[in-house]
Amino acid sequence: MRHIPTIAGRELGAFFVSPVAYVVLSLYALLAGFFFLSSILQFNEIVIRLQQFQAIEQLQAVNLNDYVISPFLGVMSVVLLFLVPGITMGLFAAEKANGTDELLLTSPITIWDIVLGKYLAAAAFVLLMVALLGLYPGILFLYGDPEIGKTTAGMLALLLTGLLYAAIGAFASSVTANQIIAFVLSFVLLLLLLMLSVIADLGAAGGALGATGTVAELLRYLSTNDHFETMVRGLVDTADLAYYGAMIGSFLILAKAAVESVRWR
Amino acid sequence: MIEARGLTKRYGEIRAVDDVSFEIGAGEVVGFLGPNGAGKTTTMRMLTGYLPPTDGTALVAGHDIFEEPLAARRAIGYLPETPPVYPEMDVQGYLRFAARLRDVPRARLREAVDRALERCRLTEVRRRVIGALSKGYRQRVGLAQAIVHTPPVLILDEPTVGLDPTQIREIRELISNLASSTEGGERHTVILSTHILPEVEAICRRVILIHQGRKVVDAPLAELTAEGQSLEEIFARETARDVVEEAAA
Numbered sequence: 349m350r351h352i353p354t355i356a357g358r359e360l361g362a363f364f365v366s367p368v369a370y371v372v373l374s375l376y377a378l379l380a381g382f383f384f385l386s387s388i389l390q391f392n393e394i395v396i397r398l399q400q401f402q403a404i405e406q407l408q409a410v411n412l413n414d415y416v417i418s419p420f421l422g423v424m425s426v427v428l429l430f431l432v433p434g435i436t437m438g439l440f441a442a443e444k445a446n447g448t449d450e451l452l453l454t455s456p457i458t459i460w461d462i463v464l465g466k467y468l469a470a471a472a473f474v475l476l477m478v479a480l481l482g483l484y485p486g487i488l489f490l491y492g493d494p495e496i497g498k499t500t501a502g503m504l505a506l507l508l509t510g511l512l513y514a515a516i517g518a519f520a521s522s523v524t525a526n527q528i529i530a531f532v533l534s535f536v537l538l539l540l541l542l543m544l545s546v547i548a549d550l551g552a553a554g555g556a557l558g559a560t561g562t563v564a565e566l567l568r569y570l571s572t573n574d575h576f577e578t579m580v581r582g583l584v585d586t587a588d589l590a591y592y593g594a595m596i597g598s599f600l601i602l603a604k605a606a607v608e609s610v611r612w613r
Numbered sequence: 614m615i616e617a618r619g620l621t622k623r624y625g626e627i628r629a630v631d632d633v634s635f636e637i638g639a640g641e642v643v644g645f646l647g648p649n650g651a652g653k654t655t656t657m658r659m660l661t662g663y664l665p666p667t668d669g670t671a672l673v674a675g676h677d678i679f680e681e682p683l684a685a686r687r688a689i690g691y692l693p694e695t696p697p698v699y700p701e702m703d704v705q706g707y708l709r710f711a712a713r714l715r716d717v718p719r720a721r722l723r724e725a726v727d728r729a730l731e732r733c734r735l736t737e738v739r740r741r742v743i744g745a746l747s748k749g750y751r752q753r754v755g756l757a758q759a760i761v762h763t764p765p766v767l768i769l770d771e772p773t774v775g776l777d778p779t780q781i782r783e784i785r786e787l788i789s790n791l792a793s794s795t796e797g798g799e800r801h802t803v804i805l806s807t808h809i810l811p812e813v814e815a816i817c818r819r820v821i822l823i824h825q826g827r828k829v830v831d832a833p834l835a836e837l838t839a840e841g842q843s844l845e846e847i848f849a850r851e852t853a854r855d856v857v858e859e860a861a862a
C-alpha cells in the first residue's frame with residue numbers, strides 16, 4: 349500500500365503533460381457555463397411568466413435549488429458520462445501499449461498498489477472537475493438564497509457519480525491495450541448503467557420482466573439514476589452511499605482481477 | 614543467486630519453455646543464448662515475476678518467486694526486450710519513479726538516481742523528455758532503471774537489439790563495467806539474453822543455450838571453445854536439431 353502515492357503521482361503528472369486533461373477540463377468548463385446559463389435564463393422566464401399571471405402560490409414554490417441547481421447537476425452528470433472515459437481510458441491500456449506494465453509488474457509492489465494508485469489519480473481529477481463546477485452554484489449564493497444543505501447534497505451526488513464512472517472506466521481500461529476500445533467500452537458500460545432504470549420501467553410497464561417486479565427492482569437499484577435523483581433532492585441516505593461504495597469497490601476488484609490475469613495467460 | 618527449477622510455460626499446446634533448470638552463482642555473468650522464439654524472453658519473464666510458470670519455480674537471491682514474490686523482485690534489476698519507459702517523462706523523473714517503486718529510501722533517492730545517470734552516461738540528458746531521445750539513449754535509460762536500486766541480480770533481455778554499431782559497443786562496455794563492478798562488496802550476477810554471438814564472447818563467462826524451449830547447452834565459454842570449435846559452430850549444430858522430435862522418438 350506504500351506505493352499507492354508513487355503510482356498516483358506519476359499518473360497525475362502524465363494527465364497534465366498530455367493534452368487530454370486540458371481538453372477534458374476546458375470542454376467541461378465550457379459545457380458547464382452553457383448549461384448553467386441556460387438554466388438561469390429558463391428560471392428567469394418561469395418567474396416572469398408566473399408574475400404576469402399573478403400566480404402567487406406557484407411563485408412561492410419556485411426556488412433556485414429545484415429549478416436551477418438540480419437540473420444543472422443532472423445535466424452535468426450526463427456530461428461526465430462522456431468525459432470521464434476520456435480520463436480513464438489510458439490508465440492501464442497505455443501501460444500495456446507502452447510495455448511499461450512490465451516495469452510495474454516486475455517491481456516489488458502489489459497489484460492493489462497499481463490499481464488503487466491509478467484510481468486515486470483519476471478520482472483526484474474528478475474531484476477537481478466537480479470542485480470547479482461548484483463555482484457556478486456558488487455564484488447563486490451571492491445573488492440569491494439557495495439551500496446550502498440541498499446544494500451540498502447535490503454536489504456530493506455528482507462527485508460520487510463521477511467517482512463511480514472513474515471506477516468503471518478504470519475497469520474498461522484494464523481489459524485492453526487499446527485506449528479507443530477502453531473509451532468505447534466504458535462509455536457503453538456507463539450508458540447501460542444509466543439505462544438500467546429505463547429498462548426496468550419499460551419492463552415493468554410491459555410485464556416483460558415477469559409480474560414479480562423483483563428483477564425490475566434489482567435493475568433499478570443497480571442503475572445510478574434513482575440514487576442520484578434522491579441525493580440531488582437533498583436526501584443523503586446511507587443506503588445510497590453504500591450503493592456508490594459497493595459499486596466502486598466491485599469495479600476496482602474487477603480491474604485488479606483483469607490486471608492480474610496477464611499472468612494467467 | 615538464481616536457481617531455476619523445472620521452469621515450464623505452456624501456451625495451449627505450445628511449450629514455450631520446457632522444464633528448464635539451472636543454477637547461477639553470485640558474480641557470474643551468463644549469456645542466455647538461443648534463436649528467435651527459443652523461449653529466452655519467456656524464461657526471463659518467469660524469473661522476474663511478470664509471467665507465472667505453468668510448472669516449476671525459481672529462487673532469486675534465496676527467495677522463491679511464488680512464496681516471496683516481492684523479496685525476489687526487489688533483488689532483480691530487469692531490462693525487458695523493449696525498454697519500459699514513459700515517453701512523456703524526463704529522464705531523471707523516470708529514474709526517480711523507478712527507484713521509488715523498488716523501495717529505495719527517500720533520503721537516498723537523489724544519490725541513487727545520480728549514480729545511475731552517471732554510470733549509464735545520461736547526466737547530460739537528465740532533464741530531457743524520454744520520447745525525444747534516440748533509441749540508443751532510450752536503451753541506456755532502460756538500463757539505468759534496471760540498476761537504480763543497485764540490485765544483486767541483473768536480467769537483461771537483448772539489450773543491444775536494434776542499435777547501431779557505435780551504440781552497441783557503448784552498451785556492451787556499460788554491461789561489462791556493471792558485470793565487473795562490485796556492489797557493496799558483492800559482484801552483480803548478470804543474465805543476458807541474445808542471439809548475437811560476439812556479444813556473448815565479449816561479455817560472458819558461461820553460456821546457456823536454449824532451443825525450442827529446452828536447455829541444450831550449459832557450460833563455461835572457455836570449456837566450449839577449448840576444442841577449437843567456435844561458438845558459432847556450436848550454436849549452428851545445437852539449433853539444427855529438432856529436440857522436440859528427438860524426445861518424442
Ligand SMILES: Nc1ncnc2c1ncn2[C@@H]1O[C@H](COP(=O)(O)OP(=O)(O)O)[C@@H](O)[C@H]1O
Nearest residue numbers: 624627629647648649650651652653654655656
Ligand atoms: N502470449 C503468447 N501466446 C502464445 N505463444 C507465445 C506467447 N508468447 C510467446 N509465445 C511463443 O513462445 C515461444 C518463445 O517465445 P520467446 O520467449 O519470446 O522467445 P525468444 O525471446 O527466445 O525469442 C515462441 O514460439 C512464441 O511464439
Ligand SMILES: [Mg+2]
Nearest residue numbers: 653654655694
Ligand atoms: Mg525475446
